[in-house]
Amino acid sequence: MKYIIIGLGKFGAALAEKLSEMGNEVIGVDLQMSRIDALKDKLTHTINLDATDPDAVENLPLNDADTVIIAIGEDTGANILVAALMKKKKVKHLIDRVVDPLQKTVLEAMGINEVIHPEAEAAERWAKKLNLEGVVDSFELDSNYSIVETEIPEEYHDKTIEELAINEEFDIIILAIMSVEGDTNEMGAEKDRKTVQGVAKADTVLYKDDIMVLYGSNDNIRKLLDEHRKFKERK
Incomplete structure (x- = not known):
């Protein structure tokens, strides 16, 4: 292009x-x-x-x-x-x-x-990241639907997408999985590097501390993240 x-x-x-x-x-x-x-x-x-x-x-x-x-x-x-x-x-x-x-x-x-509008778009992403625990990044498609990157919680570790049945329970689609590895920038400071593992499928296994990319309504995504938060509080 x-x-x-x-x-x-x-x-x-x-x-x-x-x-x-x-x-x-x-x-x-x-x-x-x-x-x-x-x-x-x-x-x-x-x-x-x-x-x-x-x-x-x-x-x-x-x-x-x-x-x-x-x-x-x-x-x-x-x-x-x-x-x-x-x-x-x-x-x-x-x-x-x-x-x-x-x-x-x-x-x-x-x-x-x-x-x-880069300033407003950046503010929107940071507001979601700060307001919703576990959100790494987000992209708002419209006022109702978003694509959100969130950390895979402990309760999902070593389970397949089919086993978790997130789509059936929350009407949310897992689009992709990203692994997170340590890296350094040009100044030698530590940073995380995300690598997409491909399109998520029913038999894709999730691992704690990796990132899943979700698509769904803002309300349903919030419900899912609230479930993660409640699970952590019960531990």
Whole structure:
């Protein structure tokens, strides 16, 4: 896939690097030369230009890009102006970053409905992680359903998914299992590394302290986690 990311601040730069590491062709665009220099060896190509300038935008290979992502966050005016230019150019797939509700309303009025709000999304994940014991990470599909990573509790150890009958009891699907191994980062500090063991099946055996990826309604996931908590308290 070929991506053009406009705005290489903290969010845009991190997104560009991750997409590049995944084997995609990534072109990074920013007005600040220092940001271009920081990423020139990490991305396919970096371009120093003012994306609010219609003449400058003509130099971008927009027709070749599968997706254009506007990652400008600090200047909502510039963000909206760039979005208008991208709409005028009729790019194949446009995603825009938003930082406040008013900006989102303006973008929706322009016909741009696919937006990223990294601060709100991060806050949502952390709220669930802090509020529900055992949650490692979560992704909200809508206001009612989520995909949640949670630690496999002791009472599930060495049992198969079929034996546990979680789907029948809680109407929750176990999508995958991840093992957790110790690792170190570039600075030598210890961290956990998660490895997906593949799609979970009826005969998949669960082991304590690994992670299971659950899909279901928020209410049912909460009930399941409450059961885990009560089990621990009874011990």
